Amino acid sequence: MRDRNTLIRSPLVSCLSPNSMARMMELATVLNFESRDILFREGEHAEFFYCVLTGYVRLYRLSREGREADIRVCGSGDTFAESLLAVDDTYHYNAQAAENVTLARFDLQKVRTLAEKEHDVANAIIQCLSACLRSTMDCVANDRLQTAPQRVAQYLLDNCQEGAGTASLRLPFQKSLLAGKLGLAPEALSRAFSTLRTCGVTVRGRMIQISDVSALRQI
The missing domain is CATH 2.60.120.10 (Jelly Rolls)
Structure with missing residues (x-):
């Protein structure tokens, strides 16, 4: 059913x-x-x-x-x-x-x-x-038009609740698959996540914490 x-x-x-x-x-x-x-x-x-x-x-x-x-x-x-x-x-x-x-x-x-x-x-x-x-x-x-960090940021924002100041996401698949989805090599995805730390993005396995959604929008 x-x-x-x-x-x-x-x-x-x-x-x-x-x-x-x-x-x-x-x-x-x-x-x-x-x-x-x-x-x-x-x-x-x-x-x-x-x-x-x-x-x-x-x-x-x-x-x-x-x-x-x-x-x-x-x-x-x-x-x-x-x-x-x-x-x-x-x-x-x-x-x-x-x-x-x-x-x-x-x-x-x-x-x-x-x-x-x-x-x-x-x-x-x-x-x-x-x-x-x-x-x-x-x-x-x-x-x-977008850099690697911008592509990752856009993906995260698309999966955030509208109007939220903070967010907690769980990736539905492995990061290697996300890299392919965004047209990035796995190492480029890792560097992009490192860059996004300055915007309050923390990655632990598939769990992603975003402490400042508005800052992420400025990337």
């Missing part, structure tokens, strides 16, 4: 009519993966796209030398590989379970066929792709 409710609330499904929602739910196959399991690799023929129900999935690419570059961290309700609904193609990145995860898997061809018949399904797909594009453009802009 929890997984069903998460899927119903996801951007892909929540805006559908009752009939289309029921048909999408029929197409979903719920799967569990353990931490570090590979869901698919770059270059493989694409048959499915996914929606995260619990946990986190890491999307990344590999260089010829084996260096990894994180593209996105997907959490509950996020879809990935849905861009392949537009074309019959191969996966353009690797997908790995960052921890134990539960996913809803959809057959690309079956959803294409449904979208051709049900306009609200097609519109939901367009909205998901549009949101992904806007998010990607924001990430590119932040990479160019």
Whole structure:
């Protein structure tokens, strides 16, 4: 029931009519993966796209030398590989379970066929792709306009309660995953947290204390 409710609330499904929602739910196959399991690799023929129900999935690419570059961290309700609904193609990145995860898997061809018949399904797909594009453009802009401490500060502020003078946060995943999410090397993330100590940011494992939120906003 929890997984069903998460899927119903996801951007892909929540805006559908009752009939289309029921048909999408029929197409979903719920799967569990353990931490570090590979869901698919770059270059493989694409048959499915996914929606995260619990946990986190890491999307990344590999260089010829084996260096990894994180593209996105997907959490509950996020879809990935849905861009392949537009074309019959191969996966353009690797997908790995960052921890134990539960996913809803959809057959690309079956959803294409449904979208051709049900306009609200097609519109939901367009909205998901549009949101992904806007998010990607924001990430590119932040990479160019913000320093590493500013990126970390913005992430913390986005997770602070509005109007709070102090805050206590627990990272939902390991700091190495946060580094990839923000486009930073792990050592760059550590240096950024060290810089933010002057703004009252204290890090103990996954717990982060912020003694002065207003000072953090000035970074």
